[in-house]
Amino acid sequence: MHTLPQQLANGLFLGSTYGLIAIGYTMVYGIVQLINFAHGEIFMTGGFGALTVYLVLPHGTSLWLALPLMLIGGAATSVLIALGAERFAYRPLRTAPRLAPLIAAIGLSLALQQAVHNLYPKATSPRVFPQIPSGPWHLANIDIQSGDLFTLIAAPICMVVLALFVRKSRTGRAMQATAQDPDTAQLMGIDTNRIIATAFAIGAVFAAVAAICYGLRYGQVSYDMGFEAGLKAFTAAVLGGIGNIYGAMLGGLVLGLAEALATAYISDIPGMQQLGGQAWAPVWAFVLLILVLLLRPQGLLGERVADRA
Amino acid sequence: MSTALLEVTDLRVAYGKIEAVKGISFTVNQGEVTTLIGTNGAGKTTTLRTLSGLLKPTAGTILFDGQALNTVPAHKIVALGLAHSPEGRHIFPRMTIEENLLLGAFLRKDAPGITEDVERAYALFPILGERRKQAAGTLSGGEQQMLAMGRALMSRPKLLMLDEPSMGLSPIMMQKIMATIVELKANGTTILLVEQNAQAALSLSDQGYVMQTGQIVLTGTGAELLTDESVRKSYLGED
Amino acid sequence: MRHRSLLVLSIALTGALTVTACGSRGGSKSGGDSASGTTVTIGVDAPLSGQNSATGLGIQYGVQIAVDDANKNKTVPGVTFKVKPLDDQAQPATGQQNATSLVADSSVLGVVGPLNSGVAQSMQQVFETANLVEISPSNTNPALTQGPNWASGTKVRGYKTYFRTATTDALQGAYAAQYATGTAKKKNAFVVDDKQTYGAGLAGIFKDSFTKDGGTIAGTDHVSTGDKDFSTLVTKIKSSGADMLYYGGQYDEASLLSKQLKAAGDAIPLMGGDGIFSATYVSVGGAGTEGDLSTSVGSPVDGLATAQDFIAKYKAAKYPGDYGTYGGYSYDAATAIIKAVASVAAANGGKIPSDARAKIVDGVQKADFDGIAGHVSFDEFGDTTNKQLTVYQVTGGKWVSVKTGAFTG
Ligand SMILES: Nc1ncnc2c1ncn2[C@@H]1O[C@H](COP(=O)(O)OP(=O)(O)O)[C@@H](O)[C@H]1O
Ligand SMILES: [Mg+2]
Numbered sequence: 028m029h030t031l032p033q034q035l036a037n038g039l040f041l042g043s044t045y046g047l048i049a050i051g052y053t054m055v056y057g058i059v060q061l062i063n064f065a066h067g068e069i070f071m072t073g074g075f076g077a078l079t080v081y082l083v084l085p086h087g088t089s090l091w092l093a094l095p096l097m098l099i100g101g102a103a104t105s106v107l108i109a110l111g112a113e114r115f116a117y118r119p120l121r122t123a124p125r126l127a128p129l130i131a132a133i134g135l136s137l138a139l140q141q142a143v144h145n146l147y148p149k150a151t152s153p154r155v156f157p158q159i160p161s162g163p164w165h166l167a168n169i170d171i172q173s174g175d176l177f178t179l180i181a182a183p184i185c186m187v188v189l190a191l192f193v194r195k196s197r198t199g200r201a202m203q204a205t206a207q208d209p210d211t212a213q214l215m216g217i218d219t220n221r222i223i224a225t226a227f228a229i230g231a232v233f234a235a236v237a238a239i240c241y242g243l244r245y246g247q248v249s250y251d252m253g254f255e256a257g258l259k260a261f262t263a264a265v266l267g268g269i270g271n272i273y274g275a276m277l278g279g280l281v282l283g284l285a286e287a288l289a290t291a292y293i294s295d296i297p298g299m300q301q302l303g304g305q306a307w308a309p310v311w312a313f314v315l316l317i318l319v320l321l322l323r324p325q326g327l328l329g330e331r332v333a334d335r336a
Numbered sequence: 337m338s339t340a341l342l343e344v345t346d347l348r349v350a351y352g353k354i355e356a357v358k359g360i361s362f363t364v365n366q367g368e369v370t371t372l373i374g375t376n377g378a379g380k381t382t383t384l385r386t387l388s389g390l391l392k393p394t395a396g397t398i399l400f401d402g403q404a405l406n407t408v409p410a411h412k413i414v415a416l417g418l419a420h421s422p423e424g425r426h427i428f429p430r431m432t433i434e435e436n437l438l439l440g441a442f443l444r445k446d447a448p449g450i451t452e453d454v455e456r457a458y459a460l461f462p463i464l465g466e467r468r469k470q471a472a473g474t475l476s477g478g479e480q481q482m483l484a485m486g487r488a489l490m491s492r493p494k495l496l497m498l499d500e501p502s503m504g505l506s507p508i509m510m511q512k513i514m515a516t517i518v519e520l521k522a523n524g525t526t527i528l529l530v531e532q533n534a535q536a537a538l539s540l541s542d543q544g545y546v547m548q549t550g551q552i553v554l555t556g557t558g559a560e561l562l563t564d565e566s567v568r569k570s571y572l573g574e575d
Numbered sequence: 576m577r578h579r580s581l582l583v584l585s586i587a588l589t590g591a592l593t594v595t596a597c598g599s600r601g602g603s604k605s606g607g608d609s610a611s612g613t614t615v616t617i618g619v620d621a622p623l624s625g626q627n628s629a630t631g632l633g634i635q636y637g638v639q640i641a642v643d644d645a646n647k648n649k650t651v652p653g654v655t656f657k658v659k660p661l662d663d664q665a666q667p668a669t670g671q672q673n674a675t676s677l678v679a680d681s682s683v684l685g686v687v688g689p690l691n692s693g694v695a696q697s698m699q700q701v702f703e704t705a706n707l708v709e710i711s712p713s714n715t716n717p718a719l720t721q722g723p724n725w726a727s728g729t730k731v732r733g734y735k736t737y738f739r740t741a742t743t744d745a746l747q748g749a750y751a752a753q754y755a756t757g758t759a760k761k762k763n764a765f766v767v768d769d770k771q772t773y774g775a776g777l778a779g780i781f782k783d784s785f786t787k788d789g790g791t792i793a794g795t796d797h798v799s800t801g802d803k804d805f806s807t808l809v810t811k812i813k814s815s816g817a818d819m820l821y822y823g824g825q826y827d828e829a830s831l832l833s834k835q836l837k838a839a840g841d842a843i844p845l846m847g848g849d850g851i852f853s854a855t856y857v858s859v860g861g862a863g864t865e866g867d868l869s870t871s872v873g874s875p876v877d878g879l880a881t882a883q884d885f886i887a888k889y890k891a892a893k894y895p896g897d898y899g900t901y902g903g904y905s906y907d908a909a910t911a912i913i914k915a916v917a918s919v920a921a922a923n924g925g926k927i928p929s930d931a932r933a934k935i936v937d938g939v940q941k942a943d944f945d946g947i948a949g950h951v952s953f954d955e956f957g958d959t960t961n962k963q964l965t966v967y968q969v970t971g972g973k974w975v976s977v978k979t980g981a982f983t984g
Binding site for chain 2: 197208210211212214215
Binding site: 029030033034037038040041144151152153155158162163170172173174241244245246247251252255286287290291294304305306307308309 | 624625628629767769770796797798799801802803804805806807808810811813814827831834835838839840855858859860861
């Protein structure tokens with residue numbers, strides 16, 4: 028058990044990335060009750076946007092200098108694609124039957140994957156992402172790797188800024204109003220189309236931050252990285268209570284921790300050797316999801332649907 | 337003498353192929369209370385939602401304060417001075433009473449004026465003042481109705497539209513709401529009132545319109561309609 | 576409104592499908608179909624996109640060069656060969672579909688591929704039924720030729736149409752263990768595999784041989800293909816005190832695992848089979864892979880005098896992918912098919928007979944020639960008789976061969 032602090036840290040780093048992506052699912056769902064299944068690919072394009080910025084910078088630029096620019100480039104790419112998707116795929120379908128936007132989302136997700144696969148240079152296999160050339164740092168019993176350092180700084184900042192934005196800003200209040208009652212929000216003078224677009228954009232920025240965390244952590248980005256990450260993040264959003272931004276972050280962390288602990292310790296339980304280890308981690312994560320949803324169908328922090336007046 | 341604040345001419349509204357409002361015309365005069373009565377499904381709510389831009393008319397004109405509203409998007413209409421307290425209240429349940437009121441003033445930039453108006457709403461409905469930090473979803477139906485009216489007033493509207501403010505309320509609560517309407521009128525607010533409770537509504541109205549299956553079938557002053565035989569029969573439950 | 580919704584939807588979907596279609600059509604440069612004469616197609620099945628595609632493309636273009644050479648040298652008079660590459664995306668189900676479509680194309684008289692043992696299992700029966708010869712340049716799972724009970728000594732050949740130019744894991748895993756305990760002096764190995772036919776088989780053989788050679792196993796675990804995050808596993812390996820990590824699987828996961836292991840400050844080498852022997856392993860894994868080891872079948876193609884012409888052609892044509900691992904074996908596999916076509920045609924007065932497929936299977940079984948990657952002939956199970964193996968190590972960012980030999984047991 029002496030590895031426990033390290034394993035918890037592993038779970039938190041992993042979970043932070045899930046949480047950042049989950050914000051995008053949850054914000055859009057909270058406002059338009061749409062599951063944007065293309066969000067995983069918006070995350071992926073953010074990674075490629077950031078990589079592109081790095082590649083066009085002069086060779087040998089310090090990564091600490093490049094990172095802010097990569098962040099801007101990645102976020103710009105993600106936001107552009109998310110806004111395009113919202114404007115041209117989802118908005119025209121907003122009054123259509125529920126299945127239509129869902130199918131559009133899946134089509135868009137495939138199209139984005141294939142577009143990057145075929146059009147981005149050498150993207151048919153994973154592209155190498157720059158690495159912070161230092162670390163690991165030792166903190167008590169825990170090793171923090173350079174890639175995780177970015178996550179460690181970025182994720183909490185993002186969360187705090189978002190919480191303040193939603194609670195304190197005018198747009199944030201408009202966002203809450205739109206989520207609770209879009210028609211009445213319009214009666215207050217809120218341009219709900221703008222608010223919906225803003226939700227997509229914020230989700231995209233968070234996805235781009237997550238994509239950089241991912242790139243730094245694994246040293247690569249790939250055209251298909253959005254599929255699994257998106258699925259995990261969606262799970263996190265549901266686990267935390269879809270529609271609730273704190274739920275998304277909490278769901279991400281719980282999922283990351285569950286995976287880490289399942290990988291690390293389940294095989295130590297007598298009679299469970301066969302059901303532990305890395306390969307079984309996603310299974311345990313889904314077992315957890317099912318358990319939570321059985322006990323709390325609305326997710327950890329979700330409001331019951333009945334609360335929606 | 338009385339000037340028209342709102343003039344609706346030959347308005348038609350449809351849900352898909354089904355026409356719910358079939359060419360109605362009516363006027364709301366400055367400083368008056370105008371009432372639309374009619375049975376369930378007559379098209380009253382549809383009319384109000386069209387006036388505030390949530391629905392688009394298929395034909396006709398809406399002239400408000402000299403400006404055509406037909407193509408103005410919903411979120412820009414409140415800025416022109418038209419506020420709408422919707423049927424079923426539609427307060428924001430997970431926000432506090434105060435946050436709800438402040439959303440009513442979403443487009444206003446005059447912070448001191450907003451604070452003043454919040455206090456005025458609390459003066460009008462003291463119970464809201466006592467619970468200002470409470471989530472609006474926890475209020476009783478009557479209290480929610482007060483909040484919805486207070487919120488609509490927060491935009492300092494030229495015309496206040498109230499859709500069935502007494503629906504589902506206890507008689508005492510209903511009296512309180514009706515008294516408030518009288519008070520608002522006395523303060524010079526122009527009101528377009530939709531009610532099922534015809535007796536109460538007509539007795540405080542200057543002008544009344546009776547709607548039936550998407551059309552206006554009868555017009556008159558509140559007093560005239562109250563004494564009209566067919567109105568008494570159909571809407572006041574007398575034989 | 577409705578029309579507009581449908582329009583948007585169909586644009587999105589068609590867009591997706593079109594781009595997909597563009598992607599799957601690999602650049603097959605067919606060597607000039609002459610109007611006269613017969614065209615014989617050699618099918619290729621390998622992952623040409625996504626995971627492991629670098630290696631898959633090496634197979635495709637290895638075959639392409641063999642076909643180009645045969646056409647240029649007119650190896651079979653009156654016959655023009657062409658290549659039909661199909662992408663299996665490393666998926667058994669896709670591989671099976673590809674096998675069915677190759678069988679249905681009557682011009683296909685032989686197939687080179689697939690890359691993955693798991694995919695091969697799903698294809699074998701399809702080819703067997705159609706009497707179509709299949710030569711894998713890379714499948715190393717012993718069960719593919721020797722049946723499921725090969726380990727207990729009961730070797731039964733399941734499919735007479737299946738051959739391979741790569742030697743098996745039974746030798747690779749044992750050769751790796753020999754090197755690890757003998758040359759590298761490792762005593763305590765952590766063993767991880769990806770649960771796939773190839774990876775799990777290889778890891779199992781390594782584990783047995785390593786213990787037999789006097790080593791101990793510090794721990795075992797499994798990963799799933801496509802996994803990216805190994806932080807938890809890395810912590811486990813680190814705390815186990817292992818002095819090496821053996822990984823049964825492909826380079827995609829292995830390079831990330833090695834990278835994350837070294838990033839966490841555990842400097843033990845990762846050793847794997849030919850599945851990780853790829854330039855991509857080093858480029859994606861970065862500096863962390865320095866010192867890592869792999870075994871591969873045969874002798875290093877770069878060092879073979881017989882392969883220099885092939886390498887030059889590959890580079891001159893600027894083909895994508897990695898010829899280093901299986902390019903030479905793919906060339907030899909295609910050549911075995913071409914030679915069988917030649918002898919079948921020769922025996923039939925220069926024409927391709929109607930039962931050519933069955934005769935070509937017999938022809939391949941009798942293959943006996945010097946290929947560019949070594950001698951080519953097959954034993955009674957369809958396995959290559961060439962038992963050369965090589966250990967490679969990442970040195971200065973490149974795989975460098977450190978030991979070559981024939982495994983003797
Ligand atoms: N969203 C809607 N979709 C389709 N039909 C509707 C919708 N809302 C109302 N209607 C129909 O339009 C007609 C008028 O309804 P409404 O305006 O709500 O009447 P009222 O407010 O007078 O009771 C009714 O026949 C009602 O069934
Ligand atoms: Mg109504």
